[in-house]
Amino acid sequence: MAKDKKHNTEIVTKPQWFDGESVTIPMLQILKEDGSFHKNADMPEYDKDLIVKIHDTMQFIRTLDERMIAAQRQGRISFYLASRGEEAESVASAAALDDGDMIMGQYREQGALAYRGFTVEQFMNQLFSNEKDLGKGRQMPVHYGCADLNFMTISSPLGTQIPQATGYAFGQKMDKTGKCTICYFGEGAASEGDFHAALNMASVYKVPVIFFCRNNGYAISTPSQGEQYGGDGIAPRGIGYGMKTIRIDGNDVFAVLKATQEARRLAVEENEPVLIEAMSYRMSGHSTSDDPTGYRTREEEDDWKVKDPLDRLQKWMMNEGWLDKDHVEEHHAEVKAKVLAALKEAEKVPAPHIDELINDVYDEPTPLLKEQLEELKEHIRKYPDAYPKTSGRID
């Protein structure tokens, strides 16, 4: 066959069309729904301590989510976003990383943050926007961030963290840190321009970044298949950008662990950016402001319940003798008690002082900002009852 050297492509003399069927991308699964391994599967590196830590973190997050949804229903916090059904994705991928790797999340990756060691008190302080919150009470619940744990503060606009991950990983590569960046996002966010910019630039610059797409079936109410995309999901886009790409069962802890371990090796040792598309299902609503009964059926939800990542892992661990029912129940009760105690404590912590209002806009408040704050405080002093959160300790 002749070759066009300029474009590095074969020449054909009859039209050859390519379409979504030209490449079919399979899904890696190691742990079956019944809690047993596929025979001859390539296994990730793991030991009992790692799997127990993954399990306990997944169970912690599920319990935290349940309690916080209840707290929102009781009117104690304004808003919440649960990750039920997707715990394996964030927890097992974080478990495949080095603690020095940067995590850039979308907003449903509390599992990764918990795995890194964010405490229940830290979670609560953020959720209650109190003065102990690292983010100084400035963002809605679930917009966590922690420099010490290399977990970038969450931003609501979708997809913005994806090109930032490319840039962050570029810096890691240039500084020869031996670290990488993992960037989580949903299949809906993958429609944003930022996603395409990010993958293209990562492919051009060969940076150590892992793009981790949580394909959970819905972007709020919009189903992925046929309404979010017309092709075969997100994975083929990685190939289009010349990137190492894999599709995995996102509800299988072992598949997530295996794929992310390999991805990290490719990223750090070979400066290969990687795209992982993890197939899962958002068991909860998008947020506490959402009611999924308006757009999906009970039957569909039931179909996915049998694929639940935590149940599946527990089945395997129990067969293996690494877990017993008592531990599950005790751990659940323990987490629940801890969460409730921390919740009560965090509720009592006051909001940040009004002076914090103008800090961090710039590294130093500008003269104009100081003037505006003084005017505001003067007004609050005049009408203290209207601003009870701050008037009590304004001076």
Place this chain on the structure above:
Amino acid sequence: MAKMNLLQAINSALDLAMAKHDNVYSFGEDTGGFGGVFRATSGLTEKYGKHRNFNTPLVEQGIIGFANGLASQGSYAVAEIQFGDYIFPAFDQIVNESAKFRYRSGNEFDVGGLTIRTPYGGGIAGGHYHSQSPEAYFAHTPGMKIVTPRNPYEAKGLLLSAIFDKNPVLFMEPKRLYRASTGEVPEEEYTIPLGKADVVKEGTDITVLGWGAQMEVTEKAVEKAEQDGVSCEVIDLRTILPWDVETVTQSVLKTGRLVISQEAPITGGFASEIAATVQDKCFLYLESPIARVSGIDVPYPLCHEKEYMADHLKIYEAIKRSMNY
């Protein structure tokens, strides 16, 4: 000292910044070995390598997203947007990300190392999409700094300050003056503080304020007014956000009159913000209404560019009207 035009001064600032720290990166569309469509980054790849001064794919939102990430990692990211008119795909990354990075994280993270360079403004027969002055959109965004120089000396000192400032800076370069404006510039490093306006010329009768390329026309208008016996105090704002309220109001308290000129359309322009603040702080000292001399509210025109521009004659007329009010 060396004679430089504004582009050479910018190139010199980039060169010195990159020599100073290994983690200063310069990038944008065509800014690599080619040196950018205006040649602001020429020679930098040869000197610092293709990993420190490089091309990006053609995607402005990606350029600034990448730059935000790189700056948040602790590097100095100097991103070029080829024309100010093409900055809008990156609007979200600038307004929602760069500007809020520190605030939203409670200072856990910041993009202080970010500088966005972009040529702006008209007078080069560039029509709608190579002539706009988009400063007002960004001036409405707490967390950003916006800086624009009037000549080569200012360009180098302000750009060096911008690159090493601890906040994200939008550095708007008056492209009409890239080669037209020349002057003596120190070859070594020096800085000009951000947030500080420059009283270019002291006077007693009227304050005439502008920034960037408008300073050239302002000075021409003032020359003409002074021939009529009007003593003008000329101020270059230099930093549009956060702007130097103190210097401007002190001047107006002295002169009692203010003319502000800008290239952008009048409605919602930054001149309006200045006028509102000055009337608030200097109300009883004003001898005449504050005048805004600016473009009119049309998309930037091509064939009527000369008519559209806030030129020296329009500023001169505004000075006369103010004096004779």
